[in-house]
Amino acid sequence: DWLEVPDAAERCVVEGRASQRRCMSELAPHSVEQADGVVGAAGAPFSLRARLVSGACVSLPAHSLMHVRELQELLEGAFQIPAHEQRWVLHDTLLNLQSTASLEEAGLQGDGVLTVVCVKRDLCGCWICAAGALSEDDLTFEFQRVEDNEELQVRITPDEYACRCSCEVQGEQVIVMQNTEDASITWSGWLSADGNHIRGHWKLVVMRGPGLRAVHTETGDFRMKRLQVTEPHGDP
Structure with a gap:
């Protein structure tokens, strides 16, 4: 969908x-x-x-x-x-x-x-992801866990891919879906034993024209690590 x-x-x-x-x-x-x-x-x-x-x-x-x-x-x-x-x-x-x-x-x-x-004070962490390039070798992804419902915010460079995405966590598996006007990107990965790294795969589907028909797909691997962010206790 x-x-x-x-x-x-x-x-x-x-x-x-x-x-x-x-x-x-x-x-x-x-x-x-x-x-x-x-x-x-x-x-x-x-x-x-x-x-x-x-x-x-x-x-x-x-x-x-x-x-x-x-x-x-x-x-x-x-x-x-x-x-x-x-x-x-x-x-x-x-x-x-x-x-x-x-x-x-x-x-x-x-x-x-x-x-x-x-962030809100209930920040769970900041995720930084380096992936195989969609079109440029330096394409990077930045994820930020922003709410208890496991929704992630993502910033992707180049800027035209910048938007938010949804995230589903099933045990150790993490599934992320992102959509722009003409592209759909899905990530699926697994948490490491320490919970600070994710390895997995991504798939890009580019949509064009009426009905957003898929005309191009790419797949690749990604590696994502978590920044250790410790929230202060009490009032800031």
Whole structure:
């Protein structure tokens, strides 16, 4: 059956990197573009681009001595995401978000891609998946378990594959189905004994034209690992 894709606009990821790319946003027409600075230099500005899963993005001013709380407040203002629901991941490592620390002290210096996972406090974990390419060798998948009902949110690059998906867990088997306007992707895999890795297969069905007839299919293997995310106890 063809699944309805829920609106994922309430979730976002944030990328911080030294870049000259310009980023326009319908969500935040007041946004400004920040000139690049020297990466790693104390107090140097660097480009920070926030993007909703739906694809809209906004440029934010940032510098290495900016406090974590300042950036959290910028994100909260831009996307209405409370600061205490933000988790920052850099190079597969969960950063320690002390509100009084600078971005440099938190480990962000504009030399990598920062992913901000906006979650509820009952977060079960963040899944990162590397798969055989659909069309490009660097295609990656990011999964985030967001609710107790085992629904997963997924961000897939290239951006045209970005949407949410449904997930069914049957014992140790995990079945994920995702749909866009013209493609259906199904993953099926098995949890490892430690519960932190999944191995399995994916199948892509591309739909075109009236009636969404399948004109092309691909299959392949994927490997997915879980980021260890420990939620704080008590009030943030």
